[in-house]
Amino acid sequence: MNERKALDTAKIEQIQRDRKEAHKFFTDKSKVYRIFTELEEKTFQDGSLSKKHKELIAVGISLVNSCESCLEWHIKQALDAGATLEEVIEALEVGLEMGIGPTTVTNRFAMKVLKHYLGDNI
Amino acid sequence: MNERKALDTAKIEQIQRDRKEAHKFFTDKSKVYRIFTELEEKTFQDGSLSKKHKELIAVGISLVNSCESCLEWHIKQALDAGATLEEVIEALEVGLEMGIGPTTVTNRFAMKVLKHYLGDNI
Amino acid sequence: MNERKALDTAKIEQIQRDRKEAHKFFTDKSKVYRIFTELEEKTFQDGSLSKKHKELIAVGISLVNSCESCLEWHIKQALDAGATLEEVIEALEVGLEMGIGPTTVTNRFAMKVLKHYLGDNI
């Protein structure tokens, strides 16, 4: 059990390191990437919708896209912006409704991210 | 111009008729579809997230999935649940950020749906 | 009603004409396409699985891929190979279970194809 927990943590930390390293690499080498960074920043600013609700939209899309790294990022951003566990679960439910089969697989990683940030006893 | 407007309206109305006819067909013939209907209903009920914010998540996913009929449905549901034009646009922006190229194409239909329900002068 | 039926038939017939015209065009111009034609033929021959069951697999995949033309082709092939309406419906159910949201939309066209080939009163 503890060994599995360590594996899950290692996977999440590897995603975080890879993200950081690639961000530096492409910021240095690609002007298109640099514009994307600005686009991303503007997308998730508070607007008519709050950052929290925008991040929950992104959580639903990440699930449908089977993108584990996106899930790791947007669940964390949603939590930091004040989303509760229940709100994240309901965003995942919308994703499940719209892409059933494969989303139940990607949901497993969403669970791990939630436990990583909110503790195992949620 | 009037002819084009008529074409857009005809397309939206055909989506609505097809949806209704197929709903009747599969409700009659498929027990799996009947369970899906229940699943869909439960997904979009008010919960920790309001129906409005759930529908906006679905708008973002519909865009990334390039699903015009889904867009027609979830934009209408979001508007009926109180979403403003600006909120729908921002949900579409999150979708655009997460699936750029093709989403700019599908966004064209999102615009038509918004004009269909909110008027051409928005 | 008759007008809508005519529209559905026109759409199916356009798919059939486009398929034929493009088949001629790419057979003439692309050696890769010609090899694909052979690959396709070998895939759907009777083997350990009968052609009927292979076509039903293709029906499920077509639904998940939101590919209306593929649905039109593989439903027809499945029917010609002896599949019943009930068997096609169950193949569509597997597709729905594995990719819900958009599949309920694409299912509408599957219904039209079934009515086109089996009559409106199925």
Add this chain to the structure above:
Amino acid sequence: MNERKALDTAKIEQIQRDRKEAHKFFTDKSKVYRIFTELEEKTFQDGSLSKKHKELIAVGISLVNSCESCLEWHIKQALDAGATLEEVIEALEVGLEMGIGPTTVTNRFAMKVLKHYLGDNI
């Protein structure tokens, strides 16, 4: 060689454990997930199509969806329902015909699952 075999087994066993843990988590927390469980169960019951042929449809879809966990599950279910190695291979062939490039990658994991359940000498 033995080390690689151990890695493949470890990956398959991790998929199985993750599936079980997430099933418990979402069954507890999500009413939408609970309805999905019922939907899944009904989908794969014997009907006009046998469970075996339904699982083979799911194998083809899993390949096209690049979903390794889905492949692990549905190949096992197909084998348990009486499918032969040759029948699974032919279901994978239909998937390959309908989504070539990426499916040849996911096919590698399908091979590992087959060797895991049928032995290395198949």
Add this chain to the structure above:
Amino acid sequence: MNERKALDTAKIEQIQRDRKEAHKFFTDKSKVYRIFTELEEKTFQDGSLSKKHKELIAVGISLVNSCESCLEWHIKQALDAGATLEEVIEALEVGLEMGIGPTTVTNRFAMKVLKHYLGDNI
């Protein structure tokens, strides 16, 4: 035959009008879209790769994405940048190799675009 040709032309012209109308709508309403416009422009400038070869990459991706409007745009851009019919066909072949089934369907529209811009007797 002439009637079908007129239908194909009408479809292509509708794509062009929709693109223009939506571009105006989202440029007006969405800052994220405005940044995307800049990102798009920078992506396709001559660089280490010529605009022609970049557009041919986009043709391959458009095929795999089943995006007809993208195909219409990028085939036209590639032709304008000096690509020959044979080069476009070979870019489509790479797309076909990497996503067979549905790409053979979307290829039909690629053919229509080529005939639209290069004449029916290519």
Add this chain to the structure above:
Amino acid sequence: MNERKALDTAKIEQIQRDRKEAHKFFTDKSKVYRIFTELEEKTFQDGSLSKKHKELIAVGISLVNSCESCLEWHIKQALDAGATLEEVIEALEVGLEMGIGPTTVTNRFAMKVLKHYLGDNI
């Protein structure tokens, strides 16, 4: 750092071994796969487009398909056919423009492949 580098190398080498093992397995067992092998070979031969530019199209598609193994293969083929780092980066930029969100994740692996073949100091 050295440990992480070792992990990246191990992942790339595992992809290479899996590819070889599965190639042998399916060549032996599947006639459809054998035809695919021929189709693949013909696709990437020098033609009106050089092998290098065809491989760069495949790099863009691999990114949009989130297919790490495809990226590993086609980046290596492109480099072997004379592509420069800058040309690979620009092919990745086209991919990013056409599938933004998830492509920034898959881009991380593209970076690792480039460092694996061109050295860490690129």
